[in-house]
Amino acid sequence: MALRLALLGFGNVGQAFARLLLEKRETLQRDYGLTWTVVGIATARHSIACDQAGLDLHRALLAARAGDSLAPFHQGPALSNSLAFIQACDADVLFELTPLNAESGQPAITHMQTGLRKGQHVITANKGPIAFAYRALRDLAKGQERALRFEGTLLDGAPVFSLVSQVLPASRVLGFRGIVNSTTNFILSRMEEGLSMTDALREAQSLGITEADTDYDVDGWDAAVKTAILINVLMGGDVTPSSIQRSGIRAITTRAVMDAVRIDRRFKLLAQATQQGSGVVGMVAPAMLPTTDPLAHLRGTSNALTLITDTMGELTIVESNPGLAQTAYALLSDLIYVAREHHPAGL
């Protein structure tokens, strides 16, 4: 089957995804009978290109890398904004790849609602909409009989949502614990080696690991947003990021981290959830883990999540030192899921 794709957002993640689409073009056709055309790209600077005949993705990547506008690729009347883009580009699948708004999830929520109402499948790597509006989006997608997929929102694309929905059928997730924020894990790892938090944070920034707003990582907000997503999606909860009990790592000193190492313990920023009565309680807080705990040994930017299930007991997934390529792959795996589940006739 042939699917027409629209990319709303063409920053690092969007471009990495475009490169992967090109790289896996033959595999997708051979193994999944899936061919694709990118019919629209909208960049952060409102440079919009739509072409129902299909854009030349390779040339679009070159233009984006050179900092050039994509406007010359556009066919048809000018489009003034993202919503006009979604309405005008006749795509089967909308990729919502705009930057995170950690306060409200907007305008990405509206983008996704617009796409779903138009009958598009929606795939995102943007945490905001899933943290703030998961239920509404899920119900809308269900009503429209369209897919809503978001594997790239968490753990740099490690496939935790597919793992539960595809691989652990008829299971219940009773709780989880994990290390879900790369920046704080990197900082704590470097502090074990004697660096100050300030220096470790600066190093993380120079490596491009951090969010634009580093407080968002250090104060545990990023982990809280992810904890809320995991609770709502995997445990049927209905919580918001602000309802997660949250402490960051700001108060932790290099001396405390190094003293912990001497007594075979490791400071980690731990995200946790457990069922309590009919609800779920989520928490993000630093923990001094004994070295017998598998999570104690996760170093650098690696992510890990231990799921506590009724069928498999404790199952842990670890993604070692992930980057953009992994998030891009999460988007690709979501696209293949859409093709398999919603367009099987074409397979």
Added chain:
Amino acid sequence: MALRLALLGFGNVGQAFARLLLEKRETLQRDYGLTWTVVGIATARHSIACDQAGLDLHRALLAARAGDSLAPFHQGPALSNSLAFIQACDADVLFELTPLNAESGQPAITHMQTGLRKGQHVITANKGPIAFAYRALRDLAKGQERALRFEGTLLDGAPVFSLVSQVLPASRVLGFRGIVNSTTNFILSRMEEGLSMTDALREAQSLGITEADTDYDVDGWDAAVKTAILINVLMGGDVTPSSIQRSGIRAITTRAVMDAVRIDRRFKLLAQATQQGSGVVGMVAPAMLPTTDPLAHLRGTSNALTLITDTMGELTIVESNPGLAQTAYALLSDLIYVAREHHPAGL
């Protein structure tokens, strides 16, 4: 949809699976539209019960636990052996749960071929057929348009095959490393605490962790069989267990294990595979892992496998202290897969 099940083998794994079927009966019906009837059970002592109207699984479990024959539940002419059982029981899904034959995989291979030729889906927790006849069985299943599933053969049911086929589409597994044998990992963990290998092995036996033939674990045969399965299924290889370079843990002393701990290292029996030219090389050998290696911290009977992929880099899955319940769940998840993929009309 309604599926008729036949259980060939009703030992610990078969009974654990039967209990799980009963426990999840409502979930299967509600969430997957799947109802089941067990139409046949054949036990190791050639006590065979078939009833096309459906056996009372609860009563069969009670009888098996009491050591009673299942013959009183049988309807129809007497059946003399396993092959007659497969032919006579009109099942949609055959569960091959007989004990492992580590030399040849027989007679389980013949059981599975007979079921597939009869048009049955085949699900197994028996490593032998997959280690010795994976390609032939896979091709036969494909020709018959029937499912061949074997999630329970490895890692005590941790869903490594579904992970790759369902969750990592369009990915290539370039290699792997893992700890895939519970007994040797348990023994090495106890030797770190000062026990001799003999005492640690005796403890493992008393806990029911070991295979009947403990040499099979200690000399690395079990790990080699699993390595061959992983290579053939995940990496498209065509190897036999005997082609895996294999050293067990027999030569390792408690002193060596304890000395390693003092220099921050841990002895582990490591299963590995890497691509070499157009083929794959597999190896099972003890390794002295630095404590910076995530696999170094796997204790007791836990299993872990790190997949090296072209899309997700290194992805690790860890199953903590698994047991029969996890293997039983692997069989159930395979059954749900069969229902989803092969009988979607009924969903």
